[in-house]
Amino acid sequence: MSAISQENHYTLQAEQLDDALLPHLPQWLLERRRAAARRFVETGFPDPRDEEWKYTNVRPLTNKAFAAAGRRDSLDAATVAGHTHRGLGPIQLVFEDGHLRSDLSELDPLPAGVQIHGLNSAIQKNPDQLEPHLDAVAHDWFSPFPTLNTAFLTDGVLIHLARGVTLERPLQLLLYGNAASEALWCHPRILIIAEEQAAATVIEHYVDAEGARGFTNVVTEIVAHAGAQVQHYLLQDHSDTAYHVGNVFVRQHRDSVVTSHNVNMGGRLVRHDLNIDMIEPGSEVHLNGLFLVSGRQHVDTHTRVHHSVPHTRSREEYRGIAQGHGRGVFKGRVLIQEGAQKTEAEQHSANLLLSDKAEIDTKPELEIYADDVKAAHGATVGQLDAEALYYLASRGIPRETARAMLVHAFAEQVLERIALEPVREAMRDRLSQRLPGTIEDSIGQ
Structure with missing residues (x-):
């Protein structure tokens, strides 16, 4: 979008949203939102x-x-x-x-x-x-x-x-x-x-x-x-x-x-x-x-x-x-x-x-x-x-699984600080899903 069309687009968006919420917005919020819309149109997105x-x-x-x-x-x-x-x-x-x-x-x-x-x-x-x-x-x-x-x-x-x-x-x-x-x-x-x-x-x-x-x-x-x-x-x-x-x-x-x-x-x-x-x-x-x-x-x-x-x-x-x-x-x-x-x-x-x-x-x-x-x-x-990858491979752990284990160990320095166990375990699981190998792959190797 060009600068002019971008400005018109967001100005129009502000007007439409303002009209949609007008029935229950207090005056102080209306004024604050309008001022913010004008300010954003002036400054635009960062460069x-x-x-x-x-x-x-x-x-x-x-x-x-x-x-x-x-x-x-x-x-x-x-x-x-x-x-x-x-x-x-x-x-x-x-x-x-x-x-x-x-x-x-x-x-x-x-x-x-x-x-x-x-x-x-x-x-x-x-x-x-x-x-x-x-x-x-x-x-x-x-x-x-x-x-x-x-x-x-x-x-x-x-x-x-x-x-x-x-x-x-x-x-x-x-x-x-x-x-x-x-x-x-x-x-x-x-x-x-x-x-x-x-x-x-x-x-x-x-x-x-x-x-x-x-x-x-x-x-x-x-x-x-x-x-x-x-x-x-x-x-x-x-x-x-x-x-x-x-x-x-x-x-x-x-x-x-x-x-x-x-x-x-x-x-x-x-x-x-x-x-x-x-x-x-x-x-x-x-x-x-x-x-x-x-x-x-x-x-x-x-x-x-x-x-x-x-x-x-x-x-x-x-x-x-x-x-x-x-x-x-x-x-x-x-x-x-x-x-x-x-x-x-x-x-x-x-x-x-x-x-x-x-x-x-x-x-x-x-x-x-x-x-x-x-x-x-x-x-x-x-x-x-x-050397750590070689050591794990020498113990029969597939390379991708060994790689995932080392990445998990690296991330654990932050994850172990999460006090809520359900959140901590969910983040560990999500990390495993996004890596090409998982720690679970090594079980039974």
Whole structure:
């Protein structure tokens, strides 16, 4: 699409969506969405000449005239059950093409002090509660896609935990994409507010019907107040012909702990940005990530950890695996601001190439303006150990199975950090399915 036709297309899309939702949108949201639409039309999609996007060309997105996905209600309970992590309890919200399917969701009973509402329901029933939280921490400093999300937001969820409340069971968010003849997009917004001493685990799980080629542009905003603990999982397993852009924004207050698990197995073109702001002492963040790219998949992850006050900690471990013609990108930036003394920050990126056509670009960064800190970073890119492969082969293990065993051992450094056993086992199984050999093949050899 040319720049002019692209501008006209997205302007038209904004007008159509605005008209469709006009009856129940509060004035503040209408104004916010219109302003975001205008801003996106002005800035457009990012360009590889932008340093933040030098490794990822979004032309596959700009060449498609994506349109808002309507309600189809074709997803059934059996399909949902097939994608649900068993053993975690029945707290689950299901979205089809970005729209909440209340009939397939299960929330009852919730403990006192926990509010979980579909975003459209929150807009209709209590917009005043939503207003201070929507876009409270999201911004477009590094990417225009959060602005695009605000302009076209489809649906989503508001999760609010009162002071001292613990949601004992994980909340599963299943976001399912259908296969369609036209190019569809959806823009979910996920808001998580944990008040003082509150705790919760939230799982975002993205899956598709076979052959789906839609575009999911999601924004997640997490606010962890003093002493709160939030475990956040982002499991991306789209169809290999689908597109995904995700932006996670986290604001941490005193003594809060946030843990992020980011696992990417699917998608044709995927970009994830994680933005962490620790604004009060004692806050701590753990970022764990794993991606596997095959065929001509492209997965790009950017993390930005901002230590702006003393006595904060960050730990980051990202691992990438590339085979076929796949390309992976990891760029991690840790900023330790002036006056942020006694900061501790560690960042490590390890990457494995399984083919001579695969590519991984990694760029860890430390930017330090304080003098009493502990900080380290490192990055590696390599291939499987030939001696280890020979050793396993000498024990009668087929080469592809031996290769898979070594890859699993490499990935296990991230997977073992996943506290939820059903999720951990599901990710191990998915990794096996996407590798040419499996560990199970070696049984009985």
